[in-house]
Amino acid sequence: MRILIIEDEPGIALFLKEGLQEESFAVDVAREGIEGLEMARVNEGEYDLLLIDWMLPGLSGIEIARQIRKDGSQVPIIFLTAKDTVQDTVFALEMGANDYMKKPFAFDELLARIRVQLRTKAGETSQLSHRDLMMDLNTHQVFVQEEEVMLTPKEFALLEFILRNKGKVCTRTRIIEHVWDIHFDYNTSVIDVYINALRKKIDKGSGESLITTIRGVGYIIKEK
Ligand code: CA
Numbered sequence: 001m002r003i004l005i006i007e008d009e010p011g012i013a014l015f016l017k018e019g020l021q022e023e024s025f026a027v028d029v030a031r032e033g034i035e036g037l038e039m040a041r042v043n044e045g046e047y048d049l050l051l052i053d054w055m056l057p058g059l060s061g062i063e064i065a066r067q068i069r070k071d072g073s074q075v076p077i078i079f080l081t082a083k084d085t086v087q088d089t090v091f092a093l094e095m096g097a098n099d100y101m102k103k104p105f106a107f108d109e110l111l112a113r114i115r116v117q118l119r120t121k122a123g124e125t126s127q128l129s130h131r132d133l134m135m136d137l138n139t140h141q142v143f144v145q146e147e148e149v150m151l152t153p154k155e156f157a158l159l160e161f162i163l164r165n166k167g168k169v170c171t172r173t174r175i176i177e178h179v180w181d182i183h184f185d186y187n188t189s190v191i192d193v194y195i196n197a198l199r200k201k202i203d204k205g206s207g208e209s210l211i212t213t214i215r216g217v218g219y220i221i222k223e224k
Contacts, residue, residue, distance in 0.1 A: 001118060001157065002026040002046055002178050006036030006064065007053040007080065012103075016051065019107050020114075023140065024157035026181040033059025039182075040068055040075075046177040047075055049117055051110075054081035054092070062095050069096035076117035078110075128163045130221055133202055133210060135160060144202050154179070155198050158191075162211060162221050171218040195219060 003025050007013040010031070017027045028043075030036035033056040040050060050068070052061040065077050078099045079092050092100050098120075099113050115137060119126065128135040134143045140156065142149045151159065157179045162170050172188040184190075195211060203209050212220050 001048040001160065002028070002181070003049050003051060003114070004028050004030065004036070004040055004043070004047045005051045006030045006033065006040075006056060006061065007051070008032060008056050009053070012053075012080075015107075016110075019111075022153060023111060024153040024160065026157065026179055028182045032057050033061070033064060037064045037067055040064070040073075041071065043177075043182070044071070044073060044075075048178065049076045049078065049114060051078050051080060051114075052097075054079055054083055054088075062092065065092075065096040076120070078113060078117065080105075128160065130163060130166060130210065135163060142202070144204055149201050151198070151201060155194060155201070158194050159198055159202070162219055166221045167223040169214050169218050169220045175218065191219075 001024075003020055005013055005016050005027060007016065007029065008031050013029050013031065017029055020027045028039060030039050035058070036052070036056070037059055040047065052064055054061040056064075061079055061081070065079075068075065068077070076098045077096060078101060079097045080101050080103060081088070081092070082103045089100055098117055101110055101113065115126065126136065126138045128137065132145045136142075137160070142151055142156065142159070158175065161175060161178050172191055175191055176184060176188065199209050199211060210221060212222055214220055
């Protein structure tokens with residue numbers, strides 16, 4: 001899952017970026033309004049959620065949300081703001097925000113709200129499973145045959161993405177777009193390295209790998 005943060009306060013931006021990366025999200029940061037809108041537009045469809053500060057140099061968060069909705073994008077938007085009057089909240093929601101966090105906020109609460117938005121978007125529960133594998137997106141645990149398997153944040157993100165798209169081929173390009181951030185150098189062989197590491201952990205001698213390689217294209221977890 002890839003998130004764009006548009007936030008001009010460097011401390012908050014870094015805190016959010018690091019916190020979300022630890023939770024396996026790929027994170028891009030824009031420090032200014034016009035740049036933020038540009039990034040959201042250029043990478044349209046690649047971001048699974050936008051976290052936007054209200055007060056920004058260049059272009060306000062409200063204006064960014066308005067433009068993005070005008071473009072027809074339905075990407076979930078959560079506002080971060082010091083404003084907290086009822087009118088401001090209503091205004092933010094009318095301008096296309098899905099939710100609203102008042103600063104200062106607890107990271108855990110923000111994370112919970114992000115997960116709600118992503119669940120709503122995907123229309124699913126907090127658990128993903130396939131055969132004898134189960135991922136708990138809230139506790140960040142993965143179980144194979146009811147035994148916990150320890151994954152790195154990137155391995156977790158990769159497995160989550162492929163599993164969310166069960167039955168569909170995940171092309172290398174789509175995997176990069178959703179699991180890695182904007183600074184990734186597009187050397188797609190890195191994906192193979194991660195897939196191999198992941199297989200070693202989740203395929204417990206069952207012979208057949210959970211993740212099937214579609215040669216030259218990408219990877220799939222088949223429905224059956
Ligand atoms: Ca600000």
